[in-house]
Amino acid sequence: MSLNLCIDIDGTITEAYYWLNAANRYFDASVKPYQVKEYDIHHVLNVSREAYQEFYRLHWKELHGEARPRKYADLVLWKLFMQHDISYVTARETVTRDITVQWLRNHGFPEMDLHMLGSHYKVDKAKELDCDVFVEDRYENAVELALSGFQVLLMDCSYNRKPLIPGITRVTSWLDVHEEIETINLRKQKLAPYIA
Incomplete structure (x- = not known):
């Protein structure tokens, strides 16, 4: 039995603080990474949203191009890819598609459907993809x-x-x-005869 998995990119398959050195400069x-207590980066840096957006506009190519992947993300995604249906679902804008695809290739990730929403709201896309499990780093997205x-x-x-609410598991x-995911899949297999 296979699951439909949705996988976020930034902070989930990339290291969470890859933007920090460039932003500090x-x-x-x-x-420091431990001081990053909220997702909105401009708050962390104590600058205006506009100032951060200008920094991002000037440096997004190197930020996304030089990001480091999280340990074992590639190996685990390949294992999951062999058994399940997986889509990348990211808030990145479509203008970053080429550099995102190239980064995934360069770091040995499986090539899967890539949905670039340009927004943090992911519920509708998860519904469209009939998502069973969503792997995410942004707390507000997880709650939604x-x-x-x-x-x-x-x-x-x-x-x-x-604080976590029902439906969210911290990893x-x-x-x-x-x-x-293995545990969720086993549970689904055991339930399958009763819901068929």
Whole structure:
């Protein structure tokens, strides 16, 4: 039995703080990863949203191109890819598609459907893809998805350590992700005869 999996990119398959060194240089700041307590980066840097957007506009290519993948993300995604239907679902704008596809190739990730929403709202896309499990790092996204009935694996980051609601499971690595998805799949297989 296979599952429909939705996988976020930034902070989920990439390291969560890959933007930090460049942002510190640009804004003459010295923020450390453990000090990143919220998702909105301009708040973390104590600059205006407009100032951060200008930084991103100037540097998005190198930020996304030089991001490092999380440990074991590629290996686990290949294992899952052999058994399940997987889609990348990201808030990135479509203008970043080429660099995103190239980054995924360069780091040995399986080539799967890539949905670039240009928005953090992912519920409608999860419904469209009949998602069984969504792997995500943004707390607000996880809550929205869980409240809409989706099972969410929340990749642990300093900015998402808030109370979990039913439907959200915190994971600390891609090995955890694999284990949780295997457990969910086994549970689904056991239930299948009763809901068929």
